[in-house]
Amino acid sequence: MQVAPTPDNEADRLAALHALLILDTPPEQRFDKIARFAASEFDVPVVLITLVDAERQWFKASVGVEICETGRDVSLCSHAILHDDIMVVPDARLDPRFADNPLVTGDLGIRFYAGAPLSMACGVRLGTLCLIDRQPRTLDALELGILGTLRDLVVMELKGQAAGNGDA
Amino acid sequence: MPETMHILLVEPETLLRRTVSMTARSLGMSQVHEAASTDVALRMARQRTFHGAVIAVECVGSGAGRRYDLGLIDELRAAESETGRPMPIAILADQATPTLLAELRERRISRVILKPFRAKVLLETIAGFGGQKGARNEP
Numbered sequence: 069m070q071v072a073p074t075p076d077n078e079a080d081r082l083a084a085l086h087a088l089l090i091l092d093t094p095p096e097q098r099f100d101k102i103a104r105f106a107a108s109e110f111d112v113p114v115v116l117i118t119l120v121d122a123e124r125q126w127f128k129a130s131v132g133v134e135i136c137e138t139g140r141d142v143s144l145c146s147h148a149i150l151h152d153d154i155m156v157v158p159d160a161r162l163d164p165r166f167a168d169n170p171l172v173t174g175d176l177g178i179r180f181y182a183g184a185p186l187s188m189a190c191g192v193r194l195g196t197l198c199l200i201d202r203q204p205r206t207l208d209a210l211e212l213g214i215l216g217t218l219r220d221l222v223v224m225e226l227k228g229q230a231a232g233n234g235d236a
Numbered sequence: 237m238p239e240t241m242h243i244l245l246v247e248p249e250t251l252l253r254r255t256v257s258m259t260a261r262s263l264g265m266s267q268v269h270e271a272a273s274t275d276v277a278l279r280m281a282r283q284r285t286f287h288g289a290v291i292a293v294e295c296v297g298s299g300a301g302r303r304y305d306l307g308l309i310d311e312l313r314a315a316e317s318e319t320g321r322p323m324p325i326a327i328l329a330d331q332a333t334p335t336l337l338a339e340l341r342e343r344r345i346s347r348v349i350l351k352p353f354r355a356k357v358l359l360e361t362i363a364g365f366g367g368q369k370g371a372r373n374e375p
Contacts (some may be wrong), residue, residue, distance in 0.1 A: 105251050109354055210263070214355050217258040221251075 070165040072146035081149075081192040082122055088194075088229050091119060091126055098225050099129035106199060106218050107131040110211065114176075114200035117222055118145045119186075125195065132200075133176065142171050148183030149193040154212055154219075157181040159204035180205045184219035186226060197222050241266035243362050244289040246277040246308065247328065247353075255355045256290075256362075266362055274308045281312055285321070288365035290349075290358055292328040293336075304329065304336050309343050324365045328353055 075081055085091070099117050107115045114132035118125045125143040127136050140146050144166060148155040160166040160178050172178045180201035185193040197219045207215065243266050247253040250272070257268035269286070271277035277291070289312060296305045309325060316322050326347040327340060340348060347361055 101251060105255070108352060109255075109356065210259075210356055210359055213259045213263045214255060214359070217255050217262060217355075220258065221254065 069142070069167075069169045070147075071141050072143070072150060075150060075193070077192055080190065081194065084188055084190055084192045085119060085121065085194045087233060088226060089233055090128060090226070090229055091121060093128075095129060099222065102197070102218055102221055102225075103129040103131045106197065106215070109214060109218075110199050110207075112180075112199045112201045116145075116198050116200070117186075117195065118143070118183075118198060119195035120146055120149055128195075138171065142169055144169070144171065144178070144181050145183050145196040145198055148196045148198065149185050152185060152187060152193075154182060154184045154207075154215060156207060156212075158206050162204075176200075177202045179203050182207055182215060184215050186219065186223050188223065188226065188230075194226065241287045241362075241366055242284070243268045243365065244271065244277060244280060244286040244291070245269065245358070246271045246274060246289070246291040248272055248292060248294075249353075252353060252355060252358075256358045259355065259359055260362060263359075265359065266366070268362070274305065277308055278311060281308070281315065285315075286312075286323060288324045288326075288362065290326045290328065290361060292353075295330075304339070306339060306343065309345070313343055326358075326361045328358075 103115045103117055116127050117129040118127055120140060120143060124137045124140050125145050147165065157163050157166060158180060160172040160181055166172050178200050180203065181198060183196035183198035186195050187193050245253055245256055245268050253270045257270050260266050260268045269280055271280055291308060293304045293306060295302055297303055324346045326349060327345050328349050329336060330351055332348055332350060349357055
């Protein structure tokens with residue numbers, strides 16, 4: 069298993085994340101409805117809105133899982149936040165970065181993963197809107213566009229949160 | 237430069253409507269004009285012409301008088317008769333009853349989309365409007 073490298077702007081990224089005052093807050097309809105919409109739209113069993121903290125990834129919204137966080141070392145989203153583009157893993161068991169990851173080999177049984185990074189205006193990527201399936205699959209161009217739009221809607225909500233906190 | 241397709245989308249569910257319009261714009265497919273209700277759509281239709289429309293139709297009335305409200309479609313078709321440019325219209329409906337299908341055939345509806353409504357299906361429908369529009373413009 070490959071642990072994702074730390075982004076170059078990690079200090080700024082964590083500062084922006086913590087300034088949102090959103091970690092460990094209760095579920096909110098505005099994020100939940102986007103996650104539910106994505107699960108229905110893409111017909112996937114698991115959708116997460118993740119925020120990658122210093123040592124963990126925490127789920128602001130989730131469909132299909134009971135847990136609210138995992139360690140950052142096993143997080144696929146920690147890889148996704150390294151780039152602006154959506155990261156698609158058609159079959160994690162065939163990907164040397166993830167084949168022996170416990171999220172892949174364990175109960176969650178991730179095979180397919182698509183993570184759209186939540187990029188803020190200041191250039192940091194706080195987490196992802198990600199789709200997870202327990203069977204291999206891919207996304208076509210139209211589906212990537214839809215996932216990108218849903219990600220943009222999550223980012224708008226986060227920016228609204230930042231504005232409400234006086235960080236706009 | 238190809239002409240930008242202007243599409244009218246009438247759908248009460250904000251997230252579906254917004255996802256379709258934003259994705260269509262980001263992919264350079266068309267300019268989707270959003271209306272949350274028939275009343276809003278009627279006002280928009282009176283202000284500009286569209287190359288196509290995707291319209292969620294809702295039941296009105298009760299009991300034996302319960303029927304789908306197709307007034308917006310009638311108004312759009314009436315406006316077409318003035319311009320002489322028929323436009324493709326797709327319908328979103330809970331179910332396709334024989335009565336509804338007959339009424340839609342009379343109104344030259346090109347597609348009926350049944351629940352669950354997915355953004356991808358709506359976007360594919362809108363993309364198909366481009367083909368219909370191009371076909372009509374060919375001599």
